[in-house]
Amino acid sequence: MLAAQVAEQVVAVASGPVAVGRLCGRCASSEHGRPWARIGSLEVPVSLSRSGDHLLTAVGEPGGGRVGVDLEQVDPARAWPLAEMLAPGEEVVDHVGAARLWATKEAILKVEGIGLDRAMSQVRVADFDGVLTYPPAPAGYVAVTASARQRG
Numbered sequence: 001m002l003a004a005q006v007a008e009q010v011v012a013v014a015s016g017p018v019a020v021g022r023l024c025g026r027c028a029s030s031e032h033g034r035p036w037a038r039i040g041s042l043e044v045p046v047s048l049s050r051s052g053d054h055l056l057t058a059v060g061e062p063g064g065g066r067v068g069v070d071l072e073q074v075d076p077a078r079a080w081p082l083a084e085m086l087a088p089g090e091e092v093v094d095h096v097g098a099a100r101l102w103a104t105k106e107a108i109l110k111v112e113g114i115g116l117d118r119a120m121s122q123v124r125v126a127d128f129d130g131v132l133t134y135p136p137a138p139a140g141y142v143a144v145t146a147s148a149r150q151r152g
Helices: 002-011 095-112
Strands: 018-023 034-039 042-044 046-051 054-059 067-073 130-133 141-148
Touching: 034 046, 046 095, 054 067, 054 141, 067 095, 095 130, 095 141
Parallel strands: 046 067
Antiparallel strands: 018 034, 034 042, 046 054, 067 141, 130 141
16 A cells, blocks of 8 residues: 555654545545645655556655655657647657656646646746756656755
């Protein structure tokens, strides 16, 4: 169960009772949707992505800004929907670039809290006011983490 895996990571930074779950913003189901975690009454930003047999999770600082992650398989045979993905001024040159751009945009959309409800062509990576990192991924995959900048 994915919630249990997120809980293990949250417990590592916990100083109180931990609660985790999922919540769909459209239908309010707890069976799917954005993962959530709390330590006592303090929200802990979490995000997860599955691809193939792999799971990528991110846990932010308790009370911190949102995080988003995505893990995508680099598949030369996949027909990436470039017309639906590219914003003006963006381009990709190969299937690795297409997978990385898709993963980056999906991670950004998770930070925004809307997932794929917003068209990827409306997201310009260069306009993201946060932090993007590209952690090591399993062979044949790309991974991206996105986090909101702390306002202060």
